[in-house]
Amino acid sequence: MKRKSIFWYAIGYVFFSILLLTACSDDNDNEDIYDRFFVEPETRVSSDGILSTTLTAAFTENTITYVETGELITVNTPNYEGSLVGPTLISILVIFYPLK
Amino acid sequence: MNDLPDNPEIQRGGAFPHDPYSTNFHSHGLNVSPEGLLDNPFRHMLPGSTHDVVIKLPDDHACGTFWYHPHKHGSIAMPFFGGMYGLLIVTRCSDGLESVPEVAAAKEHVMILGSIRTDQSGDVPLYNEDATEFSDGDAGLWSSYTDGLLFMTNNGLTDQTLFMRPGEVQRWRLLNAAAGLNKLVSLEGHSLHLLANDGLTLKKMKTLEVEEPFVLGAGNRLDVLIQAGELGVYLLQVADPIGIKLSASATGIDPDTRRSRVGGDFPSPDYPVTLATVIVSEEEMSMSLPSGDLPESDGLPSMETMLNTEPAEIRNVGFESCGGEQTDENRLPSCGWYYEEYDTDYWGGIDFENLLMMRNEDDQGEDNPDDDLAMPQINYTTEGLFARSEPMFEMAAGSIEEWTVYNYTFSDHPFHIHTNAFLLTEVNGTELEIPQWHDTVVVPAATGVRGGGNINDATPGSITFKTYFNPEYSGEILMHCHIITHEDIGMM
Incomplete structure (x- = not known):
């Protein structure tokens, strides 16, 4: 298994946390945030x-x-x-x- | 509605690619008539015109992941370079994969894997009207793309991010919409759980090894479940087909993968290519994967009927390639015949050295009595390049037939047939453990003397399938290589 390094995981986690904070300020729930970033x-x-x-x-x-x-x-x-x-x-x- | 520019007033003519801005509409996987206003690839929709396409699906049509794109012969590749395609999903709640609770509970994502090609300025240029070769630098058909840009896209983007929770199960509907590149798709740290090929369900879900890639041929679709693992960041990637130890074709029995040769004038991807960054985060979810048999797709004969019915006909088709670096000694018997039939006039007044064709392998032809290698070795009675007026076979409506498609070239070619799906039973002469429904399958390259050897000494790759010609949808049915740059010059 080639998991990314802890560093990249941490970057991703911080990035995601910022997204959640942004979401809360817009009164959206987490589901919306999950879906918003994958464009279909x-x-x-x-x-x-x-x-x-x-x-x-x-x-x-x-x-x-x-x-x-x-x-x-x-x-x-x-x-x-x-x-x-x-x-x-x-x-x-x-x-x-x-x-x- | 065709709002593309007018076609050039002066064109090369003959069978050379033509009418670059004409279009029409083809649907992959819809079991409907190939004629009239339906899935009719012979329609010619000129720039500035508007046309109706009216398709009525039968009530028992298979649910699944299908797709659409233009199919105007001689001008299909350029729209593919621009992203002119989309997904067609047929669904209902009463049966199909949606009736499997674990699938119904899974969030769905569509992933259309494109290969956008432009020149350095971001434009989609015309083919080279003066081409004398398929791939040969300035003389090549696609030389205008030689130094161009390639964007390996996922839903039109190259930088997608997707979130999942640990334990979450998602259903992804994948489509390889590239004009020719086969794509070996894998997700770091995860297994792919296969549900359906080309929209048609497998008998049972098949789980690949962790990080084992799936070979998604050009034109193929794959319905797959992903169960997110531990918290982390994982890349959904297209692997380099050269050097891969593990691979999984649709059948699981073709371990030898190769780069697909779309045409030597196109830039190759810089592998591995990232299709999406998958971030697994937040609270764990408790979801499960299906077990047991999956529901059979509707609208098709049962697998038992297909396998137990004696075929009305057994037919053989060949992918063949002539020209380029071939010598008189190593060319296929059909190649000399090419020089007779497909001359300068055929190609619009300029010689075109490469022949990419589908041939009726049951046509034995006659030996050339002159024994002159510069001339036809065998004179066949049926055409090898596309000619609408000369159909390769005439099948009886309502019959079940068995076909084998041979590949007499050293690169893979995806075989696609319109209107009716087929039940794949063998690859390279090896029986599949469980046959699979498809409308497109990569026919493996010939093996044995790789790298410019004598093709006549190589073992051709092959697929064997049974197919039912539904009498409700009779008419002119196309089959072709789904490397679209091959199809545009007659491999149909």
């Missing part, structure tokens, strides 16, 4: 068995970190809905399922 695509969910949506394909600019240098790079790419990943389309068959 927009979701579009069917209603009454129908998912009606529009996907626009176009070149748009986005910024992304180039990990080799740590630079924030602006990229101009073909994509759906202006994002570097398209929306997640969720089709609910038969009856409503409460998504987590």
Whole structure:
């Protein structure tokens, strides 16, 4: 097992604690904080068995970190809905399922 | 809605990549018609136009993790470089994996693993219209990307952080949306608990060794449970496929992993690549993992039916590669035939030396009587490069067939077939302990004379599967290599 060093664990723990303090000041619960930092695509969910949506394909600019240098790079790419990943389309068959 | 720029007025023509800004819509894993307004990859949606895609899922459709992307032949790779894809999730509460209490209790995360490629200025340039090779510096098809940037993304970002609590179980829906890179995914200090390949459930959950990577081929999805361990910081990574001692393909029986050869003109990742930093913190949670059989995916014949039904046909397909550094002596018999069929005119007026193709391996052809190595060694009667007017096989609707796909190249190629999933039974001639449903599987490279040896002396890699051609969804069904840069030049 290649666990990170105690140093990095401590850095992570301090970072997380700061996040929690920030969360408390915004009256959000810890669950929100857990979810906020992992970014997921927009979701579009069917209603009454129908998912009606529009996907626009176009070149748009986005910024992304180039990990080799740590630079924030602006990229101009073909994509759906202006994002570097398209929306997640969720089709609910038969009856409503409460998504987590 | 296609708001991409107009296609270039002057294009090379022939079978060379073309219409870079035309598009359409393909869904992976939806068992629906390949025709009309449904999952029809032959539609041509021009820039400036708007089109309806109307897909009605049958009530008994499998629940699972599927995805969508453009599939306009000759112009698929560039949208992939830009991140033009997304996930499709089919779900309901009454059955499927959601009926497993341990899975239902797990928080879900979507992880779309992309490979964004640009030039140094951050733009997604066109292919090289004057290319004479697939990969050869200035003459290469993708030479405009040679000194470019590669971003290995997770949901469009390269710096994701995810929190878990000790003991917490989460369900991650992974998709490898790269245009060609296979990805060996592992989480430091943790095991991956596999639930489903390509959205279709395994018979039982399979637990990998701690830090054992899973080979996620281009186009593959994986539903996996993660149970967080002790407090700490762990990296979700893509490992370098070279030098890995342990590996786990979808089947678990392909221990020899290789870098996928998307094309030599593209920059390679700087391995290991971090997909997310996972921080395990706060109070412990008491959660458990499933045991026992998982529910079979709906909408498919039972595994027993598939395995016990005598196949109506047995067919063989070959991934083959010709050109480049091959000599007359080590080329495949099909390669000479290539020079006859795929000439300068075929490639739009400029020679193109590389042929990446899928061939009907049941076509025995005829020996060339001239015995001239510069000419065809065998004249085959069916095409090797994509030609819509010449389908490779004609299957009977409602039949169950057995296919073997051979790989006569020295690099892996992911095999994907549209419309109907298939039940994988063998890899490299070795039977799987438990067959698995897929719509995309990496076909292992040929082995035996690595590094430029004679391909005719090597042992081809192979996958064998049984598939049911659902009569509700008959029509023209595509199959192709899911290294999209290969598909765009005819490996379909």
